[in-house]
Amino acid sequence: MYWTEIAGFVTGALCVWLVVRRNIWNFPVGIANNIFFWVLFMQAGLYADAWLQVVYLVLGGLGWYWWLHGGENRSALVVRSTPAWGWAAVLAFVAVATFVVYALLTSHTDSTVPVGDASTTALSLGAQIMLNRKWIGNWLLWIAADVLYIWLYAHKGLYLTSVLYAGFLVMCIIGLVQWRRAAGDANATQPVHNDLVSA
16 A cells, blocks of 8 residues: 555545535645546556646646636625536537547556546546636546546555545545535525635
8 A cells, every 4th residue: 555545545535525515625635636546547657647647736736726716796606507608518528538648548558447447537627617707517527537546546445535436425425415505595595605614
């Protein structure tokens, strides 16, 4: 077991818990998690997952800004349903990204799990984009990705990380329920910055 796997476990669990709570601190914790997992996945030969962490760094910074200033008149974003055009755009992105990452893995790396690595990478990117906009549908993509990740990491011998993603799966289900409740709450139309600070 690598020390980076333990650090990734701790920061990953904390990050998802903060997202479920709609707490803005999920972004800096998530960035630390990206760094630990980049090192771990490069060591394990999960190249797409490793470079996905670099993309997460960029998306994390963007999401951080959007959560604070991406709403109407630069106000904080609120939780809301995924628009139909958003679903169409994200699912198209996931399909194209899966194909592109698979092609790169099979032609430029020695990956032994190109299908699993490519599909989880694409699903995770799509989910992160939706999360950055506080669309509830992000949880459905995370759930799909986590189911695949549990198998993928166990297959590669990263058992602690596989257990972590089983925990993520549970938290994603909780997050889906809580975000739907928040969207249905009359107070969800108000800026959530105070909620984020006190969460």
